[in-house]
Amino acid sequence: MKRPPHTFDAWRLVRDRGVLEGTFAVAAGPRLAERVAADAGPVAWRIEGTTDGAGRPALAISIDGNVPVECQRCLGPLVLTVARRTVTLLAKSERDADALDADSDDEVLVADHPLDANELVEDELLLTLPFAPMHDEGRCGTGDG
Ligand SMILES: [Zn+2]
Numbered sequence: 001m002k003r004p005p006h007t008f009d010a011w012r013l014v015r016d017r018g019v020l021e022g023t024f025a026v027a028a029g030p031r032l033a034e035r036v037a038a039d040a041g042p043v044a045w046r047i048e049g050t051t052d053g054a055g056r057p058a059l060a061i062s063i064d065g066n067v068p069v070e071c072q073r074c075l076g077p078l079v080l081t082v083a084r085r086t087v088t089l090l091a092k093s094e095r096d097a098d099a100l101d102a103d104s105d106d107e108v109l110v111a112d113h114p115l116d117a118n119e120l121v122e123d124e125l126l127l128t129l130p131f132a133p134m135h136d137e138g139r140c141g142t143g144d145g
Contacts, residue, residue: 005118005119006022006116006117008047008117009114009115010109011111013047013048014050014090017048017050019046019048019049020047021044021045021046021047022044022117023042023044023045024045024063024122024125026041026125029118030122031122032129035126036067036129037068037070040067040068041065041066043067043082045063045117045121046061047060048060050087052089058087058090059088059090059109060085060088061085061086061087061088062084063082063083063084063121064082064083065082066079066081067079067080068080069129069133070133071134072132072134074140076135076140078135080129080130084124086107086124087107088106088108088109089109090109091108091110091111092111093110096110097109
């Protein structure tokens with residue numbers, strides 16, 4: 001089943017200092033499905049229109065929730081807690097993005113089309129989740145997350 005898109009105009013969100021909120025079904029993410037447990041529930045997300053310290057348009061993307069995965073050492077269940085807030089600068093074009101990139105440590109996103117909140121959240125989760133999640137040393141098989 002395909003997720004309905006959740007598109008929005010990033011520039012208007014910044015202008016209005018708007019906030020979007022929703023939930024993202026982690027196991028339904030096409031790029032995430034193989035990295036999380038099949039019963040992974042939704043995580044909460046929030047996207048705020050804002051500016052960075054230099055007054056440049058930006059989105060603050062927050063994700064909060066628990067993501068069940070499989071430990072890559074013992075293959076037992078492991079729950080990762082995600083609590084992440086990222087500020088991403090907005091660029092009007094690829095050229096704009098290159099200039100911002102050279103000038104800032106923040107991520108840069110080309111917003112020359114309506115953005116899809118689900119895709120942004122999935123991108124953030126892909127960056128956040130470790131490729132090989134494991135229990136802490138010595139905790140495999142103890143039943144502790
Ligand atoms: Zn383990």
